[in-house]
Amino acid sequence: MIAQEIVNGLVLGAIYALMALGYTMVYGILRLINFAQGSLYTVGAYVAFLLVPATTGLERATPILQLAVLLLAAMLATGVLAVLVDLIAYRPLRRAPLFASLVSSLAMMVLLENLVQVVVGAQPETFPTLISTTPWLIGPLAVTPAQVVLVAVAVLLMAGLQLFTQRTRLGRAMRAVAVSHDTAAMMGIPVNRVIALTFFLGGALGAAAGILVGLNFGTITFNMGDLAGLKAFTAAVLGGIGNIPGAVVGAVVLGLLESLSATVIPTQWTDAITFGVLILVLALRPRGILGERVAERV
Amino acid sequence: MTRAAVHRAAAVCAAAGLLGASAAPSALAAAHKASGPPIVIGLASPLTGSEASYGQSNLKAVLLAAAQVNAKGGVLGRPIKILQWDTKGDPATGVAGANYFVTQNVTAVIGFFNSSISIPASAVLHRAGIPMVSAASTNPKLTEQGFKNVFRVCGTDNFQGTDQALYLYKVLHVKTAVALNDEEVYGEGVSQYFQQEFKKLGGKILLSEGVSANQTDFSSLLTQIKALHPGAVEFGGFYTAAGLMVKQAAALGLKTIWMQDDGTIGPEYTQIGGKATVGTYLSSEPAPQNLASARTFVAQYVAKYHSQPTEFAGYYYDALMLIVHAIQVAKGTDHAAVIAALAKTKNFPGVTGPITFNAQGNNVTATYLIFKVLPNLSQVPVWNPVTGRSLPA
Numbered sequence: 001m002i003a004q005e006i007v008n009g010l011v012l013g014a015i016y017a018l019m020a021l022g023y024t025m026v027y028g029i030l031r032l033i034n035f036a037q038g039s040l041y042t043v044g045a046y047v048a049f050l051l052v053p054a055t056t057g058l059e060r061a062t063p064i065l066q067l068a069v070l071l072l073a074a075m076l077a078t079g080v081l082a083v084l085v086d087l088i089a090y091r092p093l094r095r096a097p098l099f100a101s102l103v104s105s106l107a108m109m110v111l112l113e114n115l116v117q118v119v120v121g122a123q124p125e126t127f128p129t130l131i132s133t134t135p136w137l138i139g140p141l142a143v144t145p146a147q148v149v150l151v152a153v154a155v156l157l158m159a160g161l162q163l164f165t166q167r168t169r170l171g172r173a174m175r176a177v178a179v180s181h182d183t184a185a186m187m188g189i190p191v192n193r194v195i196a197l198t199f200f201l202g203g204a205l206g207a208a209a210g211i212l213v214g215l216n217f218g219t220i221t222f223n224m225g226d227l228a229g230l231k232a233f234t235a236a237v238l239g240g241i242g243n244i245p246g247a248v249v250g251a252v253v254l255g256l257l258e259s260l261s262a263t264v265i266p267t268q269w270t271d272a273i274t275f276g277v278l279i280l281v282l283a284l285r286p287r288g289i290l291g292e293r294v295a296e297r298v
Numbered sequence: 299m300t301r302a303a304v305h306r307a308a309a310v311c312a313a314a315g316l317l318g319a320s321a322a323p324s325a326l327a328a329a330h331k332a333s334g335p336p337i338v339i340g341l342a343s344p345l346t347g348s349e350a351s352y353g354q355s356n357l358k359a360v361l362l363a364a365a366q367v368n369a370k371g372g373v374l375g376r377p378i379k380i381l382q383w384d385t386k387g388d389p390a391t392g393v394a395g396a397n398y399f400v401t402q403n404v405t406a407v408i409g410f411f412n413s414s415i416s417i418p419a420s421a422v423l424h425r426a427g428i429p430m431v432s433a434a435s436t437n438p439k440l441t442e443q444g445f446k447n448v449f450r451v452c453g454t455d456n457f458q459g460t461d462q463a464l465y466l467y468k469v470l471h472v473k474t475a476v477a478l479n480d481e482e483v484y485g486e487g488v489s490q491y492f493q494q495e496f497k498k499l500g501g502k503i504l505l506s507e508g509v510s511a512n513q514t515d516f517s518s519l520l521t522q523i524k525a526l527h528p529g530a531v532e533f534g535g536f537y538t539a540a541g542l543m544v545k546q547a548a549a550l551g552l553k554t555i556w557m558q559d560d561g562t563i564g565p566e567y568t569q570i571g572g573k574a575t576v577g578t579y580l581s582s583e584p585a586p587q588n589l590a591s592a593r594t595f596v597a598q599y600v601a602k603y604h605s606q607p608t609e610f611a612g613y614y615y616d617a618l619m620l621i622v623h624a625i626q627v628a629k630g631t632d633h634a635a636v637i638a639a640l641a642k643t644k645n646f647p648g649v650t651g652p653i654t655f656n657a658q659g660n661n662v663t664a665t666y667l668i669f670k671v672l673p674n675l676s677q678v679p680v681w682n683p684v685t686g687r688s689l690p691a
Contacts (some may be wrong), residue, residue, distance in 0.1 A: 001525050004550070008517040122347075124538050126569045133549045142551040217514050219542060219570050227512050262518035268481060268508040270518070 003141055005259045011147050011216065013255025014154035018209035019232030020239070020247035021161065022082075022202030028178045028242035029198050031098060035105040036085050037206050038229020039112035040078050044207020045127070045220045046116055047074040052128055063130045064149075067215070070130075071153070074211055075204035082203025083196045085112075091192065109229070117222040124221045127214035150212045157208055158248055161201065165244060174198060178242070227271070234278040240291020249289055332372030336379040337631055339364075339621060340399040342409030342419070343614075344387040352608050353411060356433070357382065359595075359611035360408060362602055363618040373622050374629070389415050396422035404428065405631040406624075408617045411610075413437030413484060420448045429637045431621060433613035436560075436583075437487060441658045447637050451620065451653055452613045453583055453664035455484065459491025461683040462532055462557050462581045465668045467499040469681060469688070472529035472555060474502045478519075478543075480535030481508040488559045489534030496532075504528050509539060516543050517550060524552040536561035541570025548574035555579065560666075563609060568675040575671045579680075584667050586612040586649065588679055595649040616648035 019041055026034040048070040058066040089104040131149045135142035165171035176184040177194045185191050213228070214220045231254065239250025254274065261273050281288060341360050344353035364378045372378060381404055383395035392415030399407050400422065406429040410416040416435035423430045424445040432440060432450045436458070441450055466472040475496055479489035486508070493503050504526045509516060520543070523531060531547075531554050533540055540562045547554070556575075558567070560582035568575045585608070586592035586599075592612045599607045621636070623646060628635035646653040656662050667689070668681040679689045 001521055004521045004524075005518055008515075008521060011517075012515060124566070124570060126572075129572070133545065135549050135551050137551050142549065144549045146549075213514070217542060218545060218572065219514070219538065221538070223512070224514070259518040259521075262522060266507050267516075267519040267522075268510055270513075271510050 001140070001263065002260070005263060006256065007141065007143055007147070009256035009259035010252065011150060011255070012258060013252035014151045015209050015213055015228070015251075016232045016235040016255055017248045017251035018154055018157060018205045018212070019228060020236040020251045021158070021244065022206045023233050023236040024239070024241055024244060024247040025174075025198050025202050027236070028244070029174065029195055030090070030101070031242075032090065032101045033105065033233065033241075034085075034090075034199075034202070035102075035229065035233075036082075036089070036108035036112060037202065037232070038225030039109050039116070040082055040085075040203045040206040040225075041210040041213075041228060042116055042220070042222060042225040043081060043112060043210070044074045044078040044203075045210030045214045045224065046120055046125075046222075047077045047207065048211045049125055049127055049214065049220060050120075067130050067149070067211075071208055071211055075207045078207035078210075079200040079204035081112075082199040082206075085203075086196060086199040091195075109225075113223060113225065120222065122222060124219050127218050127220050129218060130215060133216070133218070144216075146216045150216050153208065153212060157205060161205070161244070164201075170194070170197065231274055234274055237278060238281050238288055240288030243288070243290050246288055246290035253289070332368055332375060332377040334376040336377045337373060337625065338379045338381050338402065338404045339618065340381045340383065340395075340402070340404040340407040340409065341614075342383040342385050342392060342395045342399070342407065342415075343411050345382070345384040347387040349387050349411065352434070352610060353384075353387075355605075355608040355611045356411065356614040358603050359599065359607055359614040360618050362599055363615045363622075366598075367619075367622050373625050378618075378622065383409075385410055385412070385415055387412055387415075389418060392416075393418050393422060395419070399423070400426040400428065405633070406431065406621045406636060408433060408614060408621070411435065413440060416440050417443075420445055423447060427633045427637075429621070429624075429633060429640055431617040431640070433617040434610040437483060441660050446641070446659075447633075449620075449640050449643075449655055449659040449661075451616050451648065451650070451661050451664065452610065453666055454660060455487040456491040457664070457683075458559060458581045458666050459488045459493075459534075460495040461666045461668065462488075462492045462559070463495035463499060463501070464683055465579070465581075465681055466530050466532070466555065466557055467496060467501050470530070470555060472501070474504050474526075474528050475530045475532055476504050476523050476526060476528040477506045478531065478533045478535075479508050480533075480539055481510065482535070485534035485536070485559065485561065487534070489532060492532050492534070492557075509535075513539065514542055516546050520547050520550050520552055523547075523554075524550055528554055530555040530557055532557040534559050534561075537564070537567040538570060541567045541572075541575065544571040544578055545574045557581070560609075563669065563677060565675075568671060568677070575675065576673050578671050580669050580671075580677065581666050582669055582677075583609060583613075584650070584665065584679065585609040588667065589650060591651055592649040612648075612650040616646075616650050616653060619648065620646055620653060 022037045055066050089108045090101050093100045131146040133144045133146045135144045173189045173194050235251035235254045236247045239246030258270050343356045368377045385392035392410045396419035410419045411434045413435040416432050429447050436455050438454045477489050477493050479485040540558045556578035558580035562580045563582040586596050624636050624639035627639040643655045653661050665684045667679040669677045670680045
């Protein structure tokens, strides 16, 4: 049973991690908590959902190819949307107090979520089963192919992000802007373009999380980003907000905590545990597990 | 919205409603000389929002009944007019509707669909002494308030939970069960009555737990349940959580008998849960399509609206016919006389079956059926708890 809960926890952790990366990257660069991240996750899932009919031809070749096309298309579209969100809601407020951007991000969250509701309606949509959810039974352990694909895609994307930030010129530019906008600008780094790139990556990763959730659970709703967004934010804070490996560690710890706590505490308390952790971390160790920067009060 | 704005919006709704109600039958009614001032009946239902498909179908059923009454010369020679109010599924908006009906001094009210609206709204109508007939609110509390003006033509949640227990224990010989609910008034109610009856019969509840609203991942909880090896899992709640649960249980290799409530009747549950829902059971009030007595009603509804009535529509049709009957018996629209006539209802021939009110105002003959999901994902009735008989699947 414990082994099964660890599998459940890793699946949850992988989803939280992809979303938490979006929060933490934007925070690292702008000290801004981009609450629209949860809505971007929803948009990503719906873009993929709406593109399913157009890509059914690929399914006959291999469902993995169809999934790859859906992932790329939805990540691209959502990434562009995230850049637009920055352009409309945050860039004009760059020199204003941070609080203004925070309120602006809450507004974008509500706006995007309601736009999704207007376009597709309030009813839950059934995401097609691209990858089988029939379990492989290994002794007492049940693992579905969809879960394996979910974790594999998440790990690939995270590894790609790590390579990008550590090994490429643009990645170095991102890290430089995170240290100081002004110094980076003096070194000839186009700061606004680097910020746009950060939003693009954050939005794309959020979209990937949304699609993987649709793939694994088979259902998407216009408000799916609310709770998931708050949990991923908790994961980012837990790992140390602004710190990329920290977001992944925080997410996996949170996922395992949620599923393993079910063995001793009734599951209706799961959300209370998650947000209890958030409060404890903010009160006792605002730097988080791996954090380098002290989380600011906003 | 300010109070004035609410009233303005209500007036617009009402005007639209009057047009809808009177346009079609007016020619016929004139032929039968239904004249004099109209008798106004209030109808409050969620005409927009997430339950709009129910609300719209309920409205159509009531308009159909009104048109039929008016075509036969109305009641006491006067035409019936339906005054609509859109509750939007929201308690505050719904109670505003009850106040609006009071200011309009309607003869009777059919409403308010959601138990969470019907209960507070019934207090407003009780103070004004206006008769209220509920055709979809199944929470027992509605008729436990001692309000003499409140009647209910549909069943209550305790019938449903009891029937679930009877079927699992007596027919499927299940001795152990896990009871889950979505921590909402409705789901928790059904699950509580299920547990009560199941224990009374001699069954054992291994685990009783709530899940939080909007939860989408139930795998931790289901892993716990799998280790308990329950004979059945009962869930009080709605289709999204129910469908996801059944699907994730299959993914975890949890094999058990599932018993859902009427929040899962309709295509959404099987769409979300997919193949995993095949073989699962649910309790639900019969839809008009399941009832031999409602065949004419379904045919008339389909002929008029070119769509199928939803599950509560038959009760709404009956609610209006019952009020019309009570006005006839009372020989007028005096509220107290209509309430007295309603209270005496016995074996009224409704399309959903005979209607008899007890002292509380509950329809003692309202039934639930146990349904099973077939491999083609259709939900068919398999057992009638009242007769204790299996139905041909």
